[in-house]
Amino acid sequence: xxxxxxxxxxxxxxxxxxxxxxxxxxxxxxxxxxxxxxxxxxxxxxxxxxxxxxxxxxxxxxxxxxxxxxxxxxxxxxxxxxxxxxxxx
Numbered sequence: 001x002x003x004x005x006x007x008x009x010x011x012x013x014x015x016x017x018x019x020x021x022x023x024x025x026x027x028x029x030x031x032x033x034x035x036x037x038x039x040x041x042x043x044x045x046x047x048x049x050x051x052x053x054x055x056x057x058x059x060x061x062x063x064x065x066x067x068x069x070x071x072x073x074x075x076x077x078x079x080x081x082x083x084x085x086x087x088x089x
Contacts, residue, residue, distance in 0.1 A: 025061070032064045036080065039071040051077045 006012055033056045040047055047055075058064045070080040 036068050036071050040077055045077050047077050
């Protein structure tokens with residue numbers, strides 16, 4: 001009979017919890033990206049493929065939150081990225 005004690009050990013539970021936390025963070029990032037795209041689309045703002053990719057690949061929760069807030073007021077999709085993404089400004 002195989003030793004299955006690892007699967008009920010504290011280390012095993014810690015590994016599972018880390019995986020769950022990462023999964024939740026990924027889910028929040030994906031939801032935030034979808035919300036940004038929904039807001040821009042609802043406002044009739046054109047979204048290029050490059051802009052869509054930048055939004056959907058962002059893993060920085062605070063940055064994507066800022067983008068979502070900016071999407072509410074932006075007149076172009078590029079405006080959501082703010083001046084920090086444009087060093088010539």
